[in-house]
Amino acid sequence: MESSSATSGGSTRREATRQKLYEAAVTLIAEQGFSATTVDEIAERAGVAKGTVYYNFASKSVLFEELLRHGVGLLTASLREAAERTAREGGTKVDALDAMIRAGLVFIDRYPAFTQLYVAELWRTNRTWQSTLMVVRQQAVAVVEDVLREGVAGGEFSEEIDVPLTASALVGMVLVAALDWKSFQAERSLDDVHAALSRLLQGRVSGCG
Numbered sequence: 001m002e003s004s005s006a007t008s009g010g011s012t013r014r015e016a017t018r019q020k021l022y023e024a025a026v027t028l029i030a031e032q033g034f035s036a037t038t039v040d041e042i043a044e045r046a047g048v049a050k051g052t053v054y055y056n057f058a059s060k061s062v063l064f065e066e067l068l069r070h071g072v073g074l075l076t077a078s079l080r081e082a083a084e085r086t087a088r089e090g091g092t093k094v095d096a097l098d099a100m101i102r103a104g105l106v107f108i109d110r111y112p113a114f115t116q117l118y119v120a121e122l123w124r125t126n127r128t129w130q131s132t133l134m135v136v137r138q139q140a141v142a143v144v145e146d147v148l149r150e151g152v153a154g155g156e157f158s159e160e161i162d163v164p165l166t167a168s169a170l171v172g173m174v175l176v177a178a179l180d181w182k183s184f185q186a187e188r189s190l191d192d193v194h195a196a197l198s199r200l201l202q203g204r205v206s207g208c209g
Contacts, residue, residue: 014056017046017048017052017056018056018066020046020047020048021042021046021048021052021053021056021057021063022066022067022070022071023046024042024043024045024046025037025042025063025064025067026067026071026111026113026114026117027045027113028041028042028045029064029117030113030114030116030117034060034064037060038060039053039054039060042060042063061128061129064129065128065129065132067114068118068121068129068132068133068136069132069136071111071114071118072118072136072137072139072140073136073139074107074111075104075107075140076136076139076140076143078103078104078106078107079100079103079104079140079143079144080143081103082096082099082100082102082103083096083099083100083143083146083147085099086099092151092156093147093148093150093151093154093156093157094151094156094201094202096147097144097147097148097170097201098198098201098202100143100144100147100170101170101174101194101197101198101201102190102194104171104174104175104178105174105178105190105193105194105197106190108174108175108178108179108182109178109182109190112179112182115175115178115179116179118175119175119176119179121133122137140171141164141167141168141171142167144167144170144171145163145164145167148161148163148166148167149163170201173197173200174197177193177196177197178193181193
């Protein structure tokens with residue numbers, strides 16, 4: 001029987017291997033598409049044997065499905081942490097949403113290839129992982145919904161707002177604006193993009209208020 005330290009070490013090594021496979025897969029699939037990417041290429045890019053891929057994932061589809069879970073899980077955690085940090089600091093719910101926008105931009109700045117894949121997959125309906133994608137998407141949106149509901153309950157936001165749709169719109173705004181930033185306005189800084197989206201959030205686009 002393995003000692004707890006040996007078991008921990010094995011888990012750490014496996015997680016490191018899976019991380020390398022995630023990074024290799026997301027880069028290759030972003031470059032050439034899911035169908036054109038082979039397990040051999042993923043293994044080669046990750047610097048591991050082909051058998052290592054199948055040891056960790058039953059198939060390429062399973063690898064991609066777990067990649068989606070992993071990536072959106074990281075995004076969700078960063079959004080939640082931003083909201084909780086704002087609450088600890090005594091900020092308003094608008095402050096929390098603003099902090100979440102920045103957290104989303106930081107995530108996308110760090111993982112642009114994953115974000116590109118994620119947005120592309122949202123529009124597909126013929127993938128085996130579509131149900132998984134919908135579940136993890138809702139987990140991310142639900143974090144924003146929670147802040148909106150708390151704002152409504154506290155009188156900071158109007159009771160007339162459609163919480164689910166507004167939350168989806170805010171998440172979508174960050175994703176689309178960030179992809180446009182990365183693809184067509186790369187000269188802009190993260191602070192610059194965040195400031196523009198912050199103005200939208202706070203209703204200051206018209207110059208009033």
